[in-house]
Amino acid sequence: MTDPAHVQSIATEQTAAAPPVVDVRDLRVHFKVHRGLLGSQLVKAVDGVSFAIAAGETLGLAGESGSGKSTVARTLVRINRPTDGSVLLAGAETARLSGQDLRAYRRRMQMVYQDPYDSLDPKMTIKDAIGEGLSVRGVPRARRKSEVEELLARVNLPVALAGRYPGQLSGGQRQRVSIARALAVSPEVIICDEAVAALDVSIRAQVLNLLKDIQADAGVSYLFISHDLSTLRFMADRIAIMYVGRLVEYGAAEQVFSQPAHPYTQALMAAVPDIANLGGPRPAPLPGEPPNPASPPPGCAFHPRCPLAVDLCRTVAPPLVRKATGQLAACHVVPDAPEVTP
Amino acid sequence: MTAPPEGSFLSGQLPAAAEEPAAAAELAAAYEEPGLGRRALTSLRRDPVALISVLAVVVLALVAVFAPLLAPHNPLQAYPNGLSADGAPIAPGSQFLLGTDPNGRDVLSRLIYGAQVSLLVGVVATSLASIIGVLVGGIAGYAGGIVDSVLMRITDVVLSFPILLFCIALIAITGPSTRNVMLVIAFGYWTYLARIVRGLVLSLKEREFVIAARTLGIGHSAILRRHILPHLVPAIIVYSTLGVATSILIEASLSYLGIGVPLPQASWGQMISQGQQYFQSAPWLLIAPGVALIVTVLAFNLAGDWLTDLLDPETTGARR
């Protein structure tokens, strides 16, 4: 969906506030999947996604399975290569980097992973794990010990844990070590890919508070990926909702949460079992399931499940434009802002 | 309900740094896992079979190393009093504890020096095989693509030969000698480890901590060295132990066929071959090396099994 108009509308959203640290434009990540002996299928995991993150800001990325949100994360840190589109880091194009330039880019964008148990090498001590990050930054060995201690203190872990192995730490502690390791290279952006989903509920709050503190302290930007809208509401300044590889809604978090424009966003919010809403009337759940990204429905991918679907939705994919409520949404039915369709 | 006290977590403040270390240290202590050494000793205590095999391996190694000190006679020397009046080998007695062979040489000393040969060949051949196997399997698994295909096809070709026949063929080309035996076994045995290492590397490559290292910007050689190799060590140890058993057996087979360790050097294989002919008249010539071989190979195999059980859980390392 190479619609310059919608990319432009996102850009203007941003420059108003502050020049973005991360500026992703029309990112596409397509995978070829081999089926059987002969055929191969093109899976458009990410199909024309644009967003921007300002310095010190958190962009929340929400979606269910098949939405492509994890692919976006992995493409930004170049575990996957983008098929098309551009990724600008502080204004410089980075989507096609390789070799030494890629290494330098990698230092600026780090990631904290979902699985606290597998993201640390079980045979490396904590101080070696964090030290690895320091070595990338070129910190000489003599200074590493003190810097490791500083980083551990920053994530509220006792220095005594430095000599231990990950197997001796709890999930929450391991996640903090991952955060410390990411901080060791002094990145500008940290991507949190479901960073608290695997932690106990009572531990999540600790880690979320910590992330906020670090952001206030170091001015790091976050791309916070989660399927849990409540967590996103707490963490994000702006939010983007993805459905089968495309953005369906994008705007200021408070705006989106208080007045969701896209029917999918509304359904997502209605589906979250909230304890603040006990005993209230429960709307009928959204029918159907998130479609397989290998064969998405034509037109608007959401139309088979959408209560507002009309004929146009089945044939034409809606562009992401500003809606009457202020945020961007991709829907034919929801009324546009006056300047879009006069 | 009474109001929560000031400064408690319920009023939303971050716990003071002093509180966290206490809680964390207490928890950290609770997660203390016994080290590898202690676990090894505990498991040996529980499993008498494993204990005996490990001891046997240790004894064998000592015998091989201290052969010159332990052997009562020179294994290569044909003693004039080693043969009876009509030129037959002497049965086990006070002077030659396990008797003599048809050349008048002391069987016990030959047995001890044979242990040295067996172990030497076993260890050297297996080490060489491990190095080749790890290199081939590691590169194939990590690089993937066409490199992987080519290396694996080569591996498959070698694997398709039964290892003993392969070794016989190679020895026919190189000619028999102790050195060639070692080389030949190594060239036959590396394929097993290559296969296993490749599989391990393939799955390690996808582990999140390896991806995290790539994201950090760590180079490939550092990743291989720091993250991949340490996880291969348990498998390498296990297969090396089993490899020594296999090597000893192959060496014995080659020597038995007469194309292994050349005479007059002592090797259990030759001794068995020779002993076969004299089984009726001088059974000790067959029994001694036969028992030695069986015990050794069995000990290494059982010790290898025990090592597998001990080291395998450590491969994953994660505690949930």
Next chain:
Amino acid sequence: MDLVADVITVEHLTVAFPAREGTGEVVRDVSLAIGAGERVGLVGESGSGKSLTARAIMRLIPQPGRVTDGTVCFDGAELGAKSAPTKWRGTKIAMITQDPLSSLNPLVKIGTQITEMLRYHRGLRRAEATAKAEELLRSVGIPDPRRTMTRYPAVLSGGMRQRVALAIAISCEPRLLIADEPTTALDVTVQAQVLTLLERMTAEHGSAVLLISHDLGVVGNFCDRLLVMYAGRIVESGPTAAVISDPAHPYTRALIASIPSLRGELPDRLASIPGSPPHGGAQAAGCAFAPRCPMAREVCRQTDPALLKISDLRTGPGDSHQAACHALGDENWNQAA
């Protein structure tokens, strides 16, 4: 316990695993009762013992764990080690778990797995069983039941598999359905569907439900009564509304306060609980929550508090609001040391 006969009564249940130090008790002195058609929720984090409690009811504790104390009674009769499990497992008490791929046999067609249940437990003939299986699949919302019956579990999505698991569980009209984290692995919109389905099916068949989850929102919106577990003990129990709007135990209060909400005020920081939940069995004397509790005092570290009634609110079977905390009812707890 009440006028309405209880389907399941658990008393002083204790489950222990062999441990190097401590007692190894992962479920300690748990008592609960579930009435006919009641929906009870069991909430806790990892190490709380909630899953093992459910398995203890099914008499399915994994080795080397054992039930070392307490009884489980179904319809008044004790479920001991001797009572033939095939008579009641799957039929009177059924269970669905988090990952239906482990409860569904991946090598057997779906249709066969359902008809097997029906033929073995209800003695139906093959044709009858097939027809009933189709009907069951339709009732759980599977779009093409006849075709689905010929397929294998692995080709279905997570939501579909849970529906199949539910169909199998319901097929023999159990009196109690235990659902252990049934929606944790599902997308949020699919979770809503499965919970709605669970509600409808259990109401139609008159089954009681024991819903186990770490997600307070899920149990809060589904269950009539809640039991909060921490470190193997029940620390709070009562009607859902009471437990959530007026939690008595410091752990429950802290847990609720630490969960970000989709509506209502947005805090700057989340109230968090320092430390981590304890794991598997090793504990000192006293209240297990004391190390993390801001209100802890000496007595807390020495004696484990018993479950005390907070109110005599009677709204149904087994209904009073209880919590296990020394501070209960003591107005001056915080003023003293």
